[in-house]
Amino acid sequence: MTRKFVEGSEAIVEAAILAGCRFFAGYPMTPFTEVLDNMAAKMPEAGGVCINAESELEAIGMTWGALATGARAATGSVGQGLSLMQESFSEITRAELPLVVFNMARGQSDYYQSTRGGGHGDYFHIVLCPIDVHEAVEHVQLAFHLADLWRNPVQIYGDYLLAHTAEAVELERIAYGDLPPKDWALSGDLNGTGRSRNINSIGMFKGAKGIQPEQFWKRLQAKFEDIKIKEPRHEAEFLEDADYVVTAFGTTAKFVRHVVREMRAEGRRIGYIRPVTLWPFPSQAYIDCAKSARGIGVFELNGGQMIDDVRLSVLGAAPVEALGGISSDESGFGIGPLLNTETIRTILEEAYVRATGAKAMGAGR
């Protein structure tokens, strides 16, 4: 048992190394920088390589090359840095490489960027969104497994709070199932046979002139449909008899969950859902609770992004309202005044009373 009291950034790096990650390239940017620092310190000790790239464009490029050799490789940044990497993300996804991305986002406004495939073309990243450092340690290892299983990138959507909060966590290697061998990885052994490899995003292969991308892209689309069936994950509490359901993602959800539990203890029939995968979005949980809940409140700290997925899931079966909003401190890194359990309690109380017609609790409850 290896129990360590570590900041999220360090825990993420330790988990990645446990999962066999042996290549990392990144560029410093707050609040991701400590992930890069930890990788620079620990990767060589683990026999791997960490490069401080000249920009995010090259960081993702180097990781792309490392992935092509069959290595477990990752990169990371914040939303702004991921913006620079989008063209490469699209190509890497459609070339079916198992990229892992650590997104220490500056808050919750990068939900669209992560879940809509922010670059060109039809593609999706699997997005795991941990609620705390403990879950992040599991998600990082799961990410490498799912990436190899599906030959598709997996993103960890973290944030400032996750990266900079210290928790005591178990740093143990989690064993997942067996994976097929990486026959597709470049090695040179097929050179000169007429069947050498071309890792590319449009279905090019050796011996052919010209490209036939349609078949290739349709097969990729079928893979995304399969992932949508098999990989959605969510956490839910108190849904069986909930009159009103609150939903939130990431570290913000820890505050919301705490408040929901408090309200339940005081007799409010309030429920809670947290998507653990932002993509594929766990629509079924929302479809089910919309059958009986009188309203769904989306508490997210942005201008309204996840709310689209909630609305698309329930398709009008229950009213969906935005409860959060843009909230930031002077740094702009996403820890704003709304991230406060008393404030959230007030908001959820008002929403609950509005939706259910219940009597408001007295002040100073």
Add this chain to the structure above:
Amino acid sequence: MTLIDTDRPPQVPAKEWRARKPALLIDGDHDLCPGCGEPIALRSLLEVIEEIGWADRALAAVGIGCYTALTGLLDVDMVQALHGRAPSLATGIKRMRPDRLVFTLQGDGDMVNEGLQEVLHSAARGEAITCVLLNNGVFGETGGHMTATTVLGQRTKNTLSGRDAKYHGHPISMTDLLTPLGGVSYVARGTVTTARDVEKTRRYLRRALEAQIAGAGFSFVEILTMCPTGWFIPVTEGPGYLNETIAPVFHTGEFKVEGMVQ
């Protein structure tokens, strides 16, 4: 007129001195233009890789340009990069497989326009990769537009009266930029206009790859290639145009050998 049969190999004792194509090229039947210099350059590179005995250990990161259409025939394990990005992919490959011979194949639009930062930083870091630049002074694949290596006076679709320094600035020489960098061990530029030039270029390619194998750091060969289509001239005038217009600006030769400026 007496003609010699060129369908079959000779019927008298002879040795095959030059095979029609290298083993690492699946076919010579490609779709690049008549008179294009790129297949000549690529064929030379593949022959050299075979000659030095690294055919089964060569890996490539390929850029985007006309030469991308040749990748279906390039029988080497490769990854297709984005425009300008091949050096960073090659870096990742080599760091994970230092026992492999890793090269990039890029055009001037790819390397000197889009990807200038990549190649400079990879070179400065001394990444043990060999970057090969196919320089024809145009974006060929999109129909003949100006790049950072288009020479003054050269006509392209966006410099119809010839590149004018006042409006279009000056060309960039990769050998000038790479030679001074500490991480760089070998820099050369050749052409493919005559047999003698092709043989020199092959020698440069061999020395560049050998520098990588010796662990000496970054190596670079720029190959000036004909592009009669992108230059809007008859095919037969390609080599002459290259030698008269482009080669006087981009000098050939070895600029850095074993880390020493020549």
Add this chain to the structure above:
Amino acid sequence: MTRTVIARGTVTIDIELCKGCELCIPACPVDVLVMSEARNERGERYPLLKPGCTGCGACYYVCPDLCFAIYQYDKPLEIEVAA
């Protein structure tokens, strides 16, 4: 009337690969390549070989379509041609 031409080598030419660029013609140092009148499947003229090849490989070096293979005879060949 005939005369003797010495050939030290020869070539094979895959005429179907030829795109008619004609770069081999001026490259040949002994001027033994000449373009055909006939056309290949692509509709292009292709090179024909007259006696006197030295097996130097210049054509092979400059051909963008990889049409040529070069042979060097063990012993020079004497070829009778029309004067």
